[in-house]
Amino acid sequence: MAVGPGTLPTLHPVAGFRLGTTSAGVKTPGRQDLVVMKIAPGATTAGVFTQNQFCAAPVQICKSHLKKAMPSFLVVNTGNANAGTGKEGYQDALDVCQSVAEHAGVALDQVLPYSTGVIGEKLPTERIMPAVPAAFNALTEDGWLDAANGITTTDTRPKAFSLQFDYRGVLITLTGISKGAGMIKPNMATMLAYVATDAKIEAQLLQSMLSRSADLTFNRVTIDGDTSTNDSCMLIATGASGVEVTETDSELFEEFSNALDKVMLELAQAIVRDGEGATKFVTISVEQAANSAEALKTAYAVAHSPLVKTALFASDPNWGRILAAVGYAGVDNLDVDALQIWLGDTCIVENGGRAQGYTESAGQAVMSREDITIRIILNRGNKQETVWTTDLSKDYVSINADYRS
Amino acid sequence: MAVGPGTLPTLHPVAGFRLGTTSAGVKTPGRQDLVVMKIAPGATTAGVFTQNQFCAAPVQICKSHLKKAMPSFLVVNTGNANAGTGKEGYQDALDVCQSVAEHAGVALDQVLPYSTGVIGEKLPTERIMPAVPAAFNALTEDGWLDAANGITTTDTRPKAFSLQFDYRGVLITLTGISKGAGMIKPNMATMLAYVATDAKIEAQLLQSMLSRSADLTFNRVTIDGDTSTNDSCMLIATGASGVEVTETDSELFEEFSNALDKVMLELAQAIVRDGEGATKFVTISVEQAANSAEALKTAYAVAHSPLVKTALFASDPNWGRILAAVGYAGVDNLDVDALQIWLGDTCIVENGGRAQGYTESAGQAVMSREDITIRIILNRGNKQETVWTTDLSKDYVSINADYRS
Numbered sequence: 001m002a003v004g005p006g007t008l009p010t011l012h013p014v015a016g017f018r019l020g021t022t023s024a025g026v027k028t029p030g031r032q033d034l035v036v037m038k039i040a041p042g043a044t045t046a047g048v049f050t051q052n053q054f055c056a057a058p059v060q061i062c063k064s065h066l067k068k069a070m071p072s073f074l075v076v077n078t079g080n081a082n083a084g085t086g087k088e089g090y091q092d093a094l095d096v097c098q099s100v101a102e103h104a105g106v107a108l109d110q111v112l113p114y115s116t117g118v119i120g121e122k123l124p125t126e127r128i129m130p131a132v133p134a135a136f137n138a139l140t141e142d143g144w145l146d147a148a149n150g151i152t153t154t155d156t157r158p159k160a161f162s163l164q165f166d167y168r169g170v171l172i173t174l175t176g177i178s179k180g181a182g183m184i185k186p187n188m189a190t191m192l193a194y195v196a197t198d199a200k201i202e203a204q205l206l207q208s209m210l211s212r213s214a215d216l217t218f219n220r221v222t223i224d225g226d227t228s229t230n231d232s233c234m235l236i237a238t239g240a241s242g243v244e245v246t247e248t249d250s251e252l253f254e255e256f257s258n259a260l261d262k263v264m265l266e267l268a269q270a271i272v273r274d275g276e277g278a279t280k281f282v283t284i285s286v287e288q289a290a291n292s293a294e295a296l297k298t299a300y301a302v303a304h305s306p307l308v309k310t311a312l313f314a315s316d317p318n319w320g321r322i323l324a325a326v327g328y329a330g331v332d333n334l335d336v337d338a339l340q341i342w343l344g345d346t347c348i349v350e351n352g353g354r355a356q357g358y359t360e361s362a363g364q365a366v367m368s369r370e371d372i373t374i375r376i377i378l379n380r381g382n383k384q385e386t387v388w389t390t391d392l393s394k395d396y397v398s399i400n401a402d403y404r405s
Numbered sequence: 406m407a408v409g410p411g412t413l414p415t416l417h418p419v420a421g422f423r424l425g426t427t428s429a430g431v432k433t434p435g436r437q438d439l440v441v442m443k444i445a446p447g448a449t450t451a452g453v454f455t456q457n458q459f460c461a462a463p464v465q466i467c468k469s470h471l472k473k474a475m476p477s478f479l480v481v482n483t484g485n486a487n488a489g490t491g492k493e494g495y496q497d498a499l500d501v502c503q504s505v506a507e508h509a510g511v512a513l514d515q516v517l518p519y520s521t522g523v524i525g526e527k528l529p530t531e532r533i534m535p536a537v538p539a540a541f542n543a544l545t546e547d548g549w550l551d552a553a554n555g556i557t558t559t560d561t562r563p564k565a566f567s568l569q570f571d572y573r574g575v576l577i578t579l580t581g582i583s584k585g586a587g588m589i590k591p592n593m594a595t596m597l598a599y600v601a602t603d604a605k606i607e608a609q610l611l612q613s614m615l616s617r618s619a620d621l622t623f624n625r626v627t628i629d630g631d632t633s634t635n636d637s638c639m640l641i642a643t644g645a646s647g648v649e650v651t652e653t654d655s656e657l658f659e660e661f662s663n664a665l666d667k668v669m670l671e672l673a674q675a676i677v678r679d680g681e682g683a684t685k686f687v688t689i690s691v692e693q694a695a696n697s698a699e700a701l702k703t704a705y706a707v708a709h710s711p712l713v714k715t716a717l718f719a720s721d722p723n724w725g726r727i728l729a730a731v732g733y734a735g736v737d738n739l740d741v742d743a744l745q746i747w748l749g750d751t752c753i754v755e756n757g758g759r760a761q762g763y764t765e766s767a768g769q770a771v772m773s774r775e776d777i778t779i780r781i782i783l784n785r786g787n788k789q790e791t792v793w794t795t796d797l798s799k800d801y802v803s804i805n806a807d808y809r810s
Binding site for chain 2: 051052053054055081083084085086087088089118119120304306307310311313314316318319320321323324326327328331334336337349351352353354392393394396397398400401402
């Protein structure tokens with residue numbers, strides 16, 4: 001199940017960035033489950049990673065390799081997260097990097113590994129390493145869609161977005177892919193996402209731009225409140241367009257930042273729309289908060305409430321459950337009589353109770369939509385935060401109870 | 406669905422405390438849904454209430470009346486929570502109190518109201534007030550079981566516990582009832598609970614004993630992480646036994662405190678065992694924590710993880726999900742290599758990964774039980790905290806999606 005059609009736009013190739021996808025049979029024989037990405041020399045790469053303290057072996061290696069060198073290769077396997085695998089798992093991830101490094105004739109530090117899938121099982125390096133050459137043979141700048149499919153796990157569809165904008169006669173391209181459907185409550189980025197651009201961006205600036213953008217996009221989506229052990233989000237700037245983004249050129253900087261946010265947000269929201277068992281795409285906007293922290297606390301309390309999520313699944317305008325979640329979010333000295341809660345364009349709560357003139361049918365009309373916006377106006381400041389989430393359906397339970405994931 | 410047989414022990418009457426149950430047809434015609442409790446003169450009463458800032462009208466009135474006088478009557482209705490009902494709801498609750506006060510010839514302040522049921526609908530005082538006399542006619546010291554049934558909502562069975570202990574030839578009795586099955590993540594007490602004893606206890610001491618005990622019992626159970634707007638837990642000491650509990654007599658104080666904790670814990674755990682859609686009763690014990698806060702953070706992260714809860718429902722020893730939840734609980738500088746996770750008597754995680762010698766079948770054996778204990782040994786201090794919770798089943802979603810509650 002998923003919300004919306006999930007049709008993909010044209011995925012523009014990014015000069016200097018190639019992707020190759022093949023099958024290593026990590027978990028399922030014949031499945032396309034191994035992706036190698038090749039980054040042209042001179043490119044810069046930035047990454048943000050899970051805050052989960054049980055962070056997986058590949059995440060640990062990504063962080064340490066990024067400190068030492070700019071990467072030339074990214075290698076991604078699905079079907080196995082190589083998380084909770086201790087020292088052996090760390091060595092397994094290094095072995096996969098080593099096989100890529102040897103095949104390409106680069107240093108070990110120039111290879112970054114990524115794994116996603118079931119936690120706690122040994123990475124089958126004996127199947128992954130022999131498949132590396134086939135992934136190299138498949139490398140092409142047109143490999144985005146194959147890679148988008150290649151990194152999926154319980155996803156029901158590939159996730160990708162691409163856009164171009166003209167800057168003084170030069171076309172700048174941003175293209176990205178992401179994956180993830182469950183264990184989604186990113187505390188940095190979500191699951192796996194790779195965005196490449198042919199703009200030229202100095203490494204430190206690239207990192208700050210990625211961190212900022214991830215915070216507004218991937219860090220604002222939640223499906224089940226479970227933060228994964230493997231979340232990784234990468235941004236690669238090949239510079240092939242010859243146009244450099246710097247903070248001094250504020251016009252280009254702003255235009256590029258907006259384009260980046262758009263790509264990142266599309267990729268993040270695509271994960272929510274494909275959330276496990278999702279039948280609704282829910283935008284929760286907390287407005288007029290005293291500060292960002294209380295806005296987010298409130299938004300996540302509502303986004304994670306099983307009672308709100310099951311009411312969303314039922315298309316039941318059970319506004320009392322939203323009100324209760326706002327009430328326990330932990331906002332100090334909340335004046336419940338001063339706040340308002342809106343379901344779409346219908347005010348459901350004001351003066352501490354059901355809004356004047358609210359009718360069940362008006363609420364019903366909003367709740368039966370596929371895309372629902374809940375606005376919570378705290379009326380105690382001017383901060384605003386938005387998070388995106390899904391409902392909690394019987395299928396979510398089936399997906400996570402009936403199959404080992 | 407519920408865990409365990411749910412058989413009730415003998416409910417010993419408490420001299421000086423009478424209960425009367427009748428039907429007011431609040432939501433369902435003919436249903437026993439109105440309970441009046443009469444407290445003999447000279448008794449002391451203590452209460453703890455929800456921390457939800459949208460606390461319901463009756464909770465607001467309970468707090469204000471308790472400040473002014475010791476109560477003589479408690480009046481409880483189910484079928485309607487009278488929460489999120491604004492000023493009108495506040496007046497409705499006062500009207501019910503007034504009808505009890507007039508019928509009994511006591512002051513308005515001596516009556517405390519309680520409501521539980523759907524949020525946001527007007528309290529049908531026109532049906533509740535006429536039923537008050539019938540509740541009075543039913544008042545009896547043997548009314549515990551009827552009252553236990555009378556305060557239930559989505560509960561599948563009544564919840565009650567009773568014990569007696571001998572103190573220097575005098576039998577001291579504690580008897581209590583509770584209700585609740587969903588919207589259970591107490592931040593004080595859970596839903597409704599009433600415990601009475603014939604011991605004599607000075608009001609301030611009674612309040613501190615109740616607060617302390619609720620913190621160790623009702624405040625340690627969670628079903629769905631949703632803190633209700635109506636949680637109330639009351640402790641009444643009639644003094645009819647003539648035995649006074651004071652802090653100076655440490656032997657009796659300790660014996661009574663233990664008895665109180667036992668009754669409160671039985672009532673709290675009964676709510677978990679009857680959790681909406683529950684098929685498992687899960688004890689989560691976090692040990693060797695640096696402080697109580699991090700122990701509770703870890704315990705609740707595991708207890709609220711939809712992935713852990715669905716794995717419990719599936720009897721799937723998916724220890725990676727427990728590990729992931731511990732990893733995102735927010736414990737600073739957690740040494741993942743130093744901690745251990747135990748499923749019952751089976752060590753599942755150590756040295757940052759799957760425990761040596763752990764076998765799927767060993768984990769499976771524990772997970773297929775109805776009562777499951779998850780022990781998380783952080784190995785960074787000597788604090789220990791325990792919470793009790795349930796699994797997340799398809800029935801939980803059905804119960805909350807298919808019916809308005």
